[in-house]
Amino acid sequence: MAIVQHPNAHQAQPLLPLISQPLTGPISDLTLLQQSLLFAELSQVAYGLPDQITASSQAAGFQSLDFLEQDNAQAYLLTTQYDCIVVFRGTEPENLEDIRASSDAVLVIAETLGRVHRGFKREVDLLWQPLEKLLKDNQKPLWFCGHSLGGALAIISAGRCVLSPIPSNPKGLFSFGSPRVGNRKFINFVKLNHYRWVNNNDIVTRLPPRWLGYSHSGRELYMNAYGQVREYTRWNKFRDRWLGFYLTLRQGRFDHVADHSISSYIQNLRQAVADEA
Secondary structure (H helix, E strand, C coil): CCCCCCCCCCCCCCCCCCCCCCCCCCHHHCCHHHHHHHHHHHHHHCCCCHHHHHHHHHHCCCCEEEEEEECCEEEEEEECCCCEEEEECCCCCCCHHHHHHHHCCCEEECCCCCEEEHHHHHHHHHHHHHHHHHHCCCCCCEEEEEECHHHHHHHHHHHHHHHCCCCCCEEEEEEECCCCCECHHHHHHCCCCEEEEEECCCHHHHCCCHHHCCECCCEEEEECCCCCEECCCHHHHHHHHHHHHHHHHHCCCCHHHHCCCHHHHHHHHHHHHHHHC
């Protein structure tokens, strides 16, 4: 298992939780909710240090791990006997490079078609060459995932992978609390099995705003004010978001920020998987 020392390894961080459902077979054998929980937990683990990620991935049944980093853009490539997964680290609020990437919302020409968020594109550009090199001989089903900024990078990278000369072809893409990444031409050019999770009032999922030319991609999977996975009309979703805001305000929290936490996504998905059993 190849590990590269994280530049902030000297900083003490709490040990992240292990994956709740160790992999014993192909990911495609799991239900959609089970897959979503797995990728949400991996997205959370990606915020940790390499030794923490090693412990979590080994316990979950992964056989190898490669760490990619360039100017604070970070991703992990994990493999099992059956699958290959690329996980992108999300936004770290204290990281100025992450803040700069997220705030640089100018639309620029994409490698695929249309226009894409300049800050997100720059982060993918930093990682793309070494990632493409790692994937050039991969013959296993390939999955992409990430939370927040990591979700945005996963969306762009999965699209590039479809058009790359390498044989790897994304089987699925799971994003959690992802911002919008490009315009309509960009998101419609490459067809992916993209499951885009939105937790009630998660403010990041509403950025950058539509009036700047941005659109969302993928199939939205919505968690309501009570953390339940539901399909709503636009009007019912509007009412549910006001309910979520009211319920958390009574608890002294700001719903639009609290709902963005990857821990909230995981808590809701664990309950959904338990209810599904």
